[in-house]
Amino acid sequence: MKYIVCQTPGSFLLKEKSPPSRKKGEALLKIVKVGICGTDLHAFSGNQAFFTYPRILGHELSAEILEIDENDKGIIAGDKVVIMPYVSCGKCIACRSGKPNCCQELKVLGIHTDGGMQEQFCVSVDLLIKATDLSHDEIAIVEPLAIGMHALGRAQIQPGENLVVMGCGPIGLGILKLAQLSGANVIALDISKDRLRYAKEVFGIKHTVLADSGAREKIAELTTNNMATAVFDATGNKKALESGIDYMAHGGRYILVGLSKESLSFHHPAIHAKETTLLCSRNATMEDFRQVIQVLRSGQFPTAAFVTHNIDFTSMINVFESWLDPKAGVIKAMVNF
Numbered sequence: 001m002k003y004i005v006c007q008t009p010g011s012f013l014l015k016e017k018s019p020p021s022r023k024k025g026e027a028l029l030k031i032v033k034v035g036i037c038g039t040d041l042h043a044f045s046g047n048q049a050f051f052t053y054p055r056i057l058g059h060e061l062s063a064e065i066l067e068i069d070e071n072d073k074g075i076i077a078g079d080k081v082v083i084m085p086y087v088s089c090g091k092c093i094a095c096r097s098g099k100p101n102c103c104q105e106l107k108v109l110g111i112h113t114d115g116g117m118q119e120q121f122c123v124s125v126d127l128l129i130k131a132t133d134l135s136h137d138e139i140a141i142v143e144p145l146a147i148g149m150h151a152l153g154r155a156q157i158q159p160g161e162n163l164v165v166m167g168c169g170p171i172g173l174g175i176l177k178l179a180q181l182s183g184a185n186v187i188a189l190d191i192s193k194d195r196l197r198y199a200k201e202v203f204g205i206k207h208t209v210l211a212d213s214g215a216r217e218k219i220a221e222l223t224t225n226n227m228a229t230a231v232f233d234a235t236g237n238k239k240a241l242e243s244g245i246d247y248m249a250h251g252g253r254y255i256l257v258g259l260s261k262e263s264l265s266f267h268h269p270a271i272h273a274k275e276t277t278l279l280c281s282r283n284a285t286m287e288d289f290r291q292v293i294q295v296l297r298s299g300q301f302p303t304a305a306f307v308t309h310n311i312d313f314t315s316m317i318n319v320f321e322s323w324l325d326p327k328a329g330v331i332k333a334m335v336n337f
């Protein structure tokens with residue numbers, strides 16, 4: 001069978017090996033689609049921290065079951081499945097507290113261990129969710145949307161709240177749409193006019209604000225001077241991360257979803273006066289995945305607008321680099337196996 005490996009930064013190879021053999025408790029899967037995310041782009045560029053090569057990427061996966069033992073999830077050969085790519089230890093204090101998403105020993109398929117950029121792949125049945133009624137594009141976007149669902153859960157968003165989401169990449173757009181569908185008033189913020197136009201025209205986000213020196217005033221106008229009761233950062237950019245408190249209401253929550261590699265600094269009186277609740281949101285849980293699947297089943301999520309690029313795996317190596325250019329307008333690229 002064929003697979004694609006990121007051999008060293010900047011180099012993918014299309015190679016051949018024998019199909020994997022299934023261990024006890026595992027299912028053998030045929031990979032159908034692999035979504036590409038920021039992590040994959042960073043891994044390819046060589047600026048992903050703690051990343052080792054060679055590595056088979058791919059953690060946003062849609063698959064069909066080729067072989068599986070009888071199981072209590074009722075999953076059988078031929079079913080379409082979502083794969084939860086986070087492998088937690090089940091023993092550490094986070095796992096014991098119902099937070100396997102921030103397990104001390106967390107291993108993510110396609111990042112810490114080999115992922116799904118291969119024609120066949122073996123995965124523990126524990127990580128599978130049956131989703132035969134969803135399309136393969138929908139199945140492959142469950143993981144990135146679950147990141148947003150987890151962030152909304154961390155903030156315990158209520159209908160009617162004013163939210164600001166900084167960053168209109170795939171994670172930010174996911175948070176915006178999921179929050180809007182749950183009844184929140186959402187405001188999108190980005191430094192790119194093109195991204196804001198996409199959020200408004202294609203994603204139906206009514207309020208978009210350019211992240212410049214006038215942003216605070218515009219958000220004040222849109223919230224009758226109250227500012228946003230929850231602000232989400234989906235940029236991972238130090239400058240953006242340090243500006244989020246300006247858009248937050250007194251008594252509000254600030255939720256960090258994007259990851260920066262730097263130290264952040266806040267003016268203490270500014271965060272103290274607002275009695276800021278600072279929340280980090282890491283990965284997602286099985287429950288977040290299930291909630292996203294429910295939203296996709298309802299047909300309310302604009303999957304076709306989210307998946308901007310689709311390409312056959314044999315051609316991926318030649319075009320991957322072009323996806324790094326913001327001009328390519330990639331929200332979510334899919335590699336078809």
Ligand SMILES: [Zn+2]
Pocket residue numbers: 036037038039059060143144
């Ligand atoms: Zn991802």
Ligand SMILES: [Zn+2]
Pocket residue numbers: 088089090091092093094095096100103104105106
């Ligand atoms: Zn653990």
